[in-house]
Amino acid sequence: MSEPGASKETLHIDPYEKNWMRISIVLLIVFAAAVTIAGFALGFQVPSPEERVDPNNLSGPWLSPGLRELSPGVYEAYIIGDAATWQFDPRDIEVPVGSTVTFYVTSRDIQHGFKLQDTNINMQILPGQVSKLTYTFDQVGEYPYICTEYCGTGHAFMFGSLTVVEK
């Protein structure tokens, strides 16, 4: 280590610090590789733009929200958040175990959150946007879905329930 009195401009990196920097960089590369593999090879993905809708005039599948079976064991669920009543529509969903469900969620008014407990389904819900994620239910049980974004006085009461039943 150069002590005071040295007269050349230098970045002056202590050998220990050099190692520390190397370890830091390696760690970050490992973490980045892990999320990359999980995201793009194993399919653990975050929401991406699906479609824009008019929240004041929801049409098509939004006119009858709820569960629809597309093919055996494959479902889509349309869910609308509403701050006038602080409810999700529908409030209850039931699917047989082993089902794959794609959730499409939007808001009629202000921002909400949609978090399906004990799964990786976690989305911000905006008026005018459709949030979409897919999950396969391998375990029987009750999965509450709760509003995770402040949406007014009734926010703490805004939740629904997905039940996975035996086939």
Add this chain to the structure above:
Amino acid sequence: MATREYGSDRLATYPVTKTDKRFIGAHILVAVIALSIGTLFGPLQAFELAGIDLYPYLEPVFKSYYQGLTIHGVLNALVWTTFFITGFFTLTIIIGFKRGLRYPKLNRVGFWTMVVGLVMAAVPILLDEASVLYTFYPPLQANWAFYTGLTLVVVGSWIEGYGFFFTYRAWRKDNPSTRTPFIAFGSLLTMAMWQIATLGIAVEILTMLLPWSLGIIEGTDPQLARTYFWFTGHPLVYFWLLPAYVSWYGMLPRQAGGKLFSDSLARLAFWLFLLLSVPLGFHHQFVDPGVPAGWKYLHAVLTYSVFFPSMLTAFTVIASLERAARNRGGKGLIGWVRALPWDNGSVTAQLLAGILFMFGGLGGLINASYNVNLVVHNTTWVPGHFHLTVATATTLSFMGISYWLVPWITGKPLWKPRLAVIQAWTWFIGMLIFSNAMHVLGLLGAPRRTPLGVAPYVPEEWTGHLLRVGLGGAILFVSAVMYVWIVARTAWRKDRLGSGEEIEVPVAESIQDPQLTPRWLDRWVPWLIGTVVLILIAYGPQLIDQIANIDLGSGQAPAIRPW
């Protein structure tokens, strides 16, 4: 070249005028008042979670948990920090450059603009006209005065920043080849970053929220608003943190009896924070429907890279402290820690802030981790995290700084220095309990911003952790009261410091002569160009896309105010 006599001039104190001290003091006064009021609501939130709802008793004045949460967030996270930072930087600029502000009137205009803004924002909040939390996501619509007030606070902080830049320019003219003194450099850089970062929120308010709240435009685009907001929202974190770093790198080593371990790497870390603070805001929007996954992924990687200067900081600060402790006779691989001046409340507060910040940093890494974030997004994990960062790394450090700053401003000795040590420890312990419980609850799926005391879906396994939230909140509240009381009693006491007892502004020398730090670490233009280019790459295409597809019809205020 002959060996320079280095260091002797650095410690010579600069005689700060009474007017300047009073001006700095005015900042600290507003900051502490904001903290006092904002902190009153902290335990109310925490107790509600623990099943003790005190809000009904406040009913005539404060309407709801959410109004309280708005007050807590705005006053503690935005007002306490911004006023303390601009006041503290006025000091580091004057002491660093050893000269008065170039245009003191300009800084006064900045300060009063912030005060006017604060009052304008506070009135609607207190009247329950702006219970929109400190993120104010549209289409929740606050009174226009709330948005105007926030804008003025930001603009005032810009003006104070301009005052610092002009002071730097005047100093640079007289000292063309001297390295910028470190504490002044860190302060300037923070303010420069802040100018760039706040453009997002400025555009959000001025083009969308303010005209909408005034009825000039019919609606908002909630997705675009979030993108603007988080353009500012993440660098805001570094605006809070970097002033603490200025102290940890540039002052704390002196207080501990040592020197800054590496001047050049300290500067490199700061430049990297300028470069990387802004272009990573999408990591707050991982679960947003309107941002493509590819952009989220890019910002996740960029967020990892900003972890690097934090790792540099951890090394340099700890190395500086270790040298200080060994000078004081500290021994052993870890045992040297005991030789640090733990009897000094200012040092203890900052050391404990640093220790908790390590956990905050690790949690932050998890938040940034793209898909892993799905587990914790919008859960109590997040407030658990930022109570380790802004509410400890920043706030506890500022408390520690106050313990020499307030005596320095007032010329009076600190009231009950031992109590200051106890205050720091109670904050540390209270935060450990509170924050750990919040993190655990988040992993279990508890939503943030939610009065869980009344929520019908709370399972039994959360109960014990919710009680710990209440316990931690209570301890933190006691600690905050101690802090305000110590500072107030110091300011109020009658006796003054005698001659020869003046408080020293702790400015740490570095081991290496800063003059030998490479010149490229003291040049603004290349770094600023790099910063702008990186922002254009990381944000440009997405911003253009979102603006081109703006839909103001999608975010209209609901007919009835939902709070």
